[in-house]
Amino acid sequence: MILKDRIAVVTGAGSGIGRAGAMIMAREGAVVVIADRDPAAGEATAAAIRAAG
Incomplete structure (x- = not known):
């Protein structure tokens, strides 16, 4: 973990x-x-990160 x-x-x-x-x-x-103009896309990335642990 660098x-x-x-x-x-x-x-x-x-x-x-x-x-x-x-x-x-x-x-x-x-x-x-996470910052993005599209809140739903940003939240999807955040959810993917949380799901990966």
Whole structure:
């Protein structure tokens, strides 16, 4: 976990590269702050991160 105890703010995290980056950073231990113009897409990313643990 190379990002343990780090905070990542990811803009455009609702889809594409932003979503993939948010997922990877969360998997590596970061606390991820998700920002996206589409609230439903941002929430879907957040739900996917929570589901992955």
